[in-house]
Amino acid sequence: MNNELKKKVKAFAPASVANVSCGFDVLGFAIDKVGDTLQAEATSYPGVIIESVTGPGNLSTDPDKNICGVIAKAMLAKLDLHQGVRIRLTKGILPGSGLGSSAASSAVTAFAMNELFGNPFTEKQLVEFAMLGEKLASGSAHADNVAPAIMGGFTAVRSYEPLDIFKIPVPNELYCTVIHPKIEVRTELSRNILKKQVELKTAIKQWGNVAGLVAGLYSSNYDLIGRSLTDYIIEPVRSRLIPGYFELTQNALLAGALGCGISGSGPSVFSLCKGHETAKKVADAFTEKAVLLGLPFDIYVSKIAEKGARIIDNE
Amino acid sequence: MNNELKKKVKAFAPASVANVSCGFDVLGFAIDKVGDTLQAEATSYPGVIIESVTGPGNLSTDPDKNICGVIAKAMLAKLDLHQGVRIRLTKGILPGSGLGSSAASSAVTAFAMNELFGNPFTEKQLVEFAMLGEKLASGSAHADNVAPAIMGGFTAVRSYEPLDIFKIPVPNELYCTVIHPKIEVRTELSRNILKKQVELKTAIKQWGNVAGLVAGLYSSNYDLIGRSLTDYIIEPVRSRLIPGYFELTQNALLAGALGCGISGSGPSVFSLCKGHETAKKVADAFTEKAVLLGLPFDIYVSKIAEKGARIIDNE
Numbered sequence: 209m210n211n212e213l214k215k216k217v218k219a220f221a222p223a224s225v226a227n228v229s230c231g232f233d234v235l236g237f238a239i240d241k242v243g244d245t246l247q248a249e250a251t252s253y254p255g256v257i258i259e260s261v262t263g264p265g266n267l268s269t270d271p272d273k274n275i276c277g278v279i280a281k282a283m284l285a286k287l288d289l290h291q292g293v294r295i296r297l298t299k300g301i302l303p304g305s306g307l308g309s310s311a312a313s314s315a316v317t318a319f320a321m322n323e324l325f326g327n328p329f330t331e332k333q334l335v336e337f338a339m340l341g342e343k344l345a346s347g348s349a350h351a352d353n354v355a356p357a358i359m360g361g362f363t364a365v366r367s368y369e370p371l372d373i374f375k376i377p378v379p380n381e382l383y384c385t386v387i388h389p390k391i392e393v394r395t396e397l398s399r400n401i402l403k404k405q406v407e408l409k410t411a412i413k414q415w416g417n418v419a420g421l422v423a424g425l426y427s428s429n430y431d432l433i434g435r436s437l438t439d440y441i442i443e444p445v446r447s448r449l450i451p452g453y454f455e456l457t458q459n460a461l462l463a464g465a466l467g468c469g470i471s472g473s474g475p476s477v478f479s480l481c482k483g484h485e486t487a488k489k490v491a492d493a494f495t496e497k498a499v500l501l502g503l504p505f506d507i508y509v510s511k512i513a514e515k516g517a518r519i520i521d522n523e
Numbered sequence: 524m525n526n527e528l529k530k531k532v533k534a535f536a537p538a539s540v541a542n543v544s545c546g547f548d549v550l551g552f553a554i555d556k557v558g559d560t561l562q563a564e565a566t567s568y569p570g571v572i573i574e575s576v577t578g579p580g581n582l583s584t585d586p587d588k589n590i591c592g593v594i595a596k597a598m599l600a601k602l603d604l605h606q607g608v609r610i611r612l613t614k615g616i617l618p619g620s621g622l623g624s625s626a627a628s629s630a631v632t633a634f635a636m637n638e639l640f641g642n643p644f645t646e647k648q649l650v651e652f653a654m655l656g657e658k659l660a661s662g663s664a665h666a667d668n669v670a671p672a673i674m675g676g677f678t679a680v681r682s683y684e685p686l687d688i689f690k691i692p693v694p695n696e697l698y699c700t701v702i703h704p705k706i707e708v709r710t711e712l713s714r715n716i717l718k719k720q721v722e723l724k725t726a727i728k729q730w731g732n733v734a735g736l737v738a739g740l741y742s743s744n745y746d747l748i749g750r751s752l753t754d755y756i757i758e759p760v761r762s763r764l765i766p767g768y769f770e771l772t773q774n775a776l777l778a779g780a781l782g783c784g785i786s787g788s789g790p791s792v793f794s795l796c797k798g799h800e801t802a803k804k805v806a807d808a809f810t811e812k813a814v815l816l817g818l819p820f821d822i823y824v825s826k827i828a829e830k831g832a833r834i835i836d837n838e
Contacts, residue, residue, distance in 0.1 A: 367732075419546065
């Protein structure tokens with residue numbers, strides 16, 4: 209813990225893939241490189257000013273309507289300081305991509321604020337503050353994106369009451385390839401189409417896969433990871449919202465992906481791969497199919513990012 | 524693999540705890556010491572003879588109605604040998620206890636037959652043969668008891684089609700204490716009272732716990748194991764079939780158990796504990812409550828048995 213008060217910090221929080229196929233609302237992992245950057249400057253007067261939001265999306269600079277503003281206010285209130293903060297946010301992730309765009313903004317805000325005011329909060333508290341942003345963005349205070357965006361790596365949200373999050377070790381050669389087809393699927397909508405009830409026998413198959421995926425990650429058993437990456441409950445419903453989902457994932461599997469799934473609530477589609485070479489081949493397979501389907505898209509090839517939110521510049 | 528043909532083998536397969544709270548139909552572990560013993564002797568003529576079944580229960584010696592007979596027949600048919608086998612089974616586990624009684628008989632048969640005829644089958648095939656016994660005993664070919672009874676340790680049945688079973692490492696100090704209240708709860712009946720549908724939000728909490736339990740076992744995180752030992756789906760229904768269930772488990776938790784659950788389909792109740800001393804205290808806590816409740820019972824304190832089915836004597 210560093211108690212030295214800083215005048216200004218610049219931090220970064222990564223994009224993330226939540227759900228990870230069988231692990232709906234529980235599992236998530238951070239993606240390298242792509243993410244949101246935030247500069248926070250302490251002011252001598254109270255209040256939160258969002259000076260600018262740049263990059264993709266069209267987010268409000270009203271601190272009551274912007275997730276960074278809401279989180280910063282909550283943290284200042286908790287600290288009971290007669291100070292404020294001036295924020296500049298640079299989005300690296302398009303909102304509505306399914307890559308934890310709001311979570312990255314939430315995570316980077318919580319992390320930067322904590323650094324700026326001398327690290328008064330625990331990592332778990334940072335997750336809780338960041339969940340306020342998720343609540344504003346999607347109507348529910350989920351942690352499956354903010355956990356990896358803050359903590360890095362592969363995370364599991366075991367429980368919300370009380371909040372119980374743990375990290376799962378990641379095999380050395382585990383890569384992901386993510387394609388973001390640039391169509392809009394709103395988190396709230398894709399949540400509302402889910403059935404409220406599931407068959408017990410289907411739920412059993414799903415938690416069998418959760419057991420397999422966690423065991424595969426711990427034991428670096430790539431085959432087991434691949435076999436476990438089947439979602440019997442959410443994917444059959446949500447994949448209908450993603451044009452070409454079946455073709456994209458089939459092509460990725462043919463190119464050697466261990467498995468595929470919907471990233472968060474979509475429309476992004478992720479695959480996990482053993483090794484960088486395979487991940488690049490899967491990127492080619494995604495690209496080939498997306499071009500055929502006439503979809504505009506972005507592609508990311510990344511290790512599972514060991515680091516989550518972090519300082520990239522101090523003044 | 525040992526291809527030497529034996530004339531007679533004597534084998535043992537342990538009792539087991541299936542479901543393990545959150546891991547319904549998926550997880551299971553083997554219990555030390557208590558289990559079934561089987562002596563198998565090759566005969567020069569075809570056919571299966573069940574010479575004797577001793578110990579608790581009242582099982583048929585008709586090879587078509589006894590699970591050992593059914594499994595031995597299937598294995599002989601697969602081997603296409605003009606030989607047969609004469610079997611003596613000694614039950615160590617009362618049928619209907621929820622401690623994998625039929626699974627132990629099934630496992631010990633599959634294991635002994637394989638040894639007797641020179642180990643022609645893989646471990647996975649032994650599980651498949653043993654599943655025939657489960658089908659006869661309970662109407663469904665489950666593997667969550669036979670897997671630990673054959674393979675030992677903590678096992679997960681990720682999938683049935685195809686059959687995919689893996690072992691999960693067990694922390695050094697993990698013990699279980701199991702109480703078997705001597706009342707009858709038939710597997711088929713306790714299965715029929717389960718609801719066919721579950722709430723998605725409940726299923727999510729359940730697989731969050733499955734993730735936590737598997738991660739806790741891999742990382743020797745006893746607290747995480749304990750926090751994950753909650754079953755939101757099966758226990759609330761099945762525990763009503765077990766008199767004093769709530770009192771027994773509450774007393775075990777007060778005595779230091781990490782968590783409790785129904786063993787298999789009951790009526791046995793298990794707890795997991797850190798260390799032998801705590802497991803013994805939990806045995807006292809179970810005993811105290813069972814005596815108060817006026818229940819006849821057996822109690823077992825055991826490490827998670829690393830070894831499953833095994834030869835205990837060769838001739």
